Amino acid sequence: MTRNGGSQTRAAILKEARRVLLDQGYTSLSMRSLAGAIGCTPTTIYLYFKNKDALIHTLIDEGMNMLHGKLAQVLEETADSDSIERMRALAGAYFDFGLENQEYYEVMFMLHPQHMDRYPAVKYRSARRNLELFAEQLPEGPSRPVAGIQIWSALHGTISLLIAQRIDKKFSRDELRELAIEQAVAMVAARPIEN
Amino acid sequence: MTRNGGSQTRAAILKEARRVLLDQGYTSLSMRSLAGAIGCTPTTIYLYFKNKDALIHTLIDEGMNMLHGKLAQVLEETADSDSIERMRALAGAYFDFGLENQEYYEVMFMLHPQHMDRYPAVKYRSARRNLELFAEQLPEGPSRPVAGIQIWSALHGTISLLIAQRIDKKFSRDELRELAIEQAVAMVAARPIEN
DNA sequence: TGGGTCAGATAACAGTGTAAACTTTACGGT
DNA sequence: ACCGTAAAGTTTACACTGTTATCTGACCCA
The missing domain is CATH 1.10.357.10 (Tetracycline Repressor, domain 2)
Structure with missing residues (x-):
């Protein structure tokens, strides 16, 4: 993923999480699909959220x-x-x-x-x-x-x-x-x- | 697992499922742990329950x-x-x-x-x-x-x-x-x- | 030029449900 | 007593899951 100063990534994670939550439901909210959708690796999410x-x-x-x-x-x-x-x-x-x-x-x-x-x-x-x-x-x-x-x-x-x-x-x-x-x-x- | 005529296995699955459900809760109820506890393989459960x-x-x-x-x-x-x-x-x-x-x-x-x-x-x-x-x-x-x-x-x-x-x-x-x-x-x- | 720091990636661990293909066992009929 | 068949169970594999330890690369500042 291209670097963008951290807080933008955090915002992108939350935005996508909201979208998945409303479109596909909680069950479809996985760290991996989330990472895939915003174009980063799953571990990156762990930089911004403990789990x-x-x-x-x-x-x-x-x-x-x-x-x-x-x-x-x-x-x-x-x-x-x-x-x-x-x-x-x-x-x-x-x-x-x-x-x-x-x-x-x-x-x-x-x-x-x-x-x-x-x-x-x-x-x-x-x-x-x-x-x-x-x-x-x-x-x-x-x-x-x-x-x-x-x-x-x-x-x-x-x-x-x-x-x-x-x-x-x-x-x-x-x-x-x-x-x-x-x-x-x-x-x-x-x-x-x-x- | 020793063969026991089918319906006994089904009963054992349900018995263990009840136990896990009450003791450890729904989250801990996995097909694999269930199979392990009653001494069979996960796929055996699929003989008695569709999923x-x-x-x-x-x-x-x-x-x-x-x-x-x-x-x-x-x-x-x-x-x-x-x-x-x-x-x-x-x-x-x-x-x-x-x-x-x-x-x-x-x-x-x-x-x-x-x-x-x-x-x-x-x-x-x-x-x-x-x-x-x-x-x-x-x-x-x-x-x-x-x-x-x-x-x-x-x-x-x-x-x-x-x-x-x-x-x-x-x-x-x-x-x-x-x-x-x-x-x-x-x-x-x-x-x-x-x- | 060299560190240090921070964002992100790789690889791996341990677990999940499930399906297809395979093996073993038990039993009924010749 | 033997053998075929059907039932019971296993092996192996796929495609997922959350999470961690380790590593890479870029940037800033001295």
């Missing part, structure tokens, strides 16, 4: 930031609405992000924990930031954080089962989307659990 | 039957309870099955759709049977089937995020379990959506 997991972690980070950008935008657009309408928009945006960026969603939330072993704890910040946006729409109280997780989990359940193709095709995505969103909305109105 | 996916499909089937057995037992035990109590027990049993048989749960509901491509459509029956048990606890109506899916999805969301280790450890499993179950129960009491 394949580190590369994936970078993609996870990207995904988390994309998601945060989208959710933050929704919050801005619904600043004048009530918290129910805001949650409806937020849940809808999360759902759509998952299905429109399936391969990103997969590495972000579905990839085997083995690949997360070396995921630096610091980086979870960008992930947590996203979830807090859900919790913040809920009435204050000691159970607010866990209720935020619950909303997220339920949305994730539908999305991940759709992505994993475990739901009978006779159920339409729109139908499932609507139901998942309304369940999230219901938790905004619900009285917080006292304890 | 690795076919072997996994068999394990998925096993898991589906295990799950069905457990849920059916719960239904028997709660035959005299009301539908709310029955759903509480059902959801709890599903949740516990997922976390007590993580590796089974993974291949059943979380494994990449690529591995499902060749999963014979007929076999989905055993999967559907499980989900219908949820729907049957709901009030009758046109939206009953999809509401059953919704209950299942929400439960799956929490379980799969726990298995994938994407939930902050400060949230206890019991807390998340309770919340997930109560959300399922809430759908039994809810008025069905009229349309």
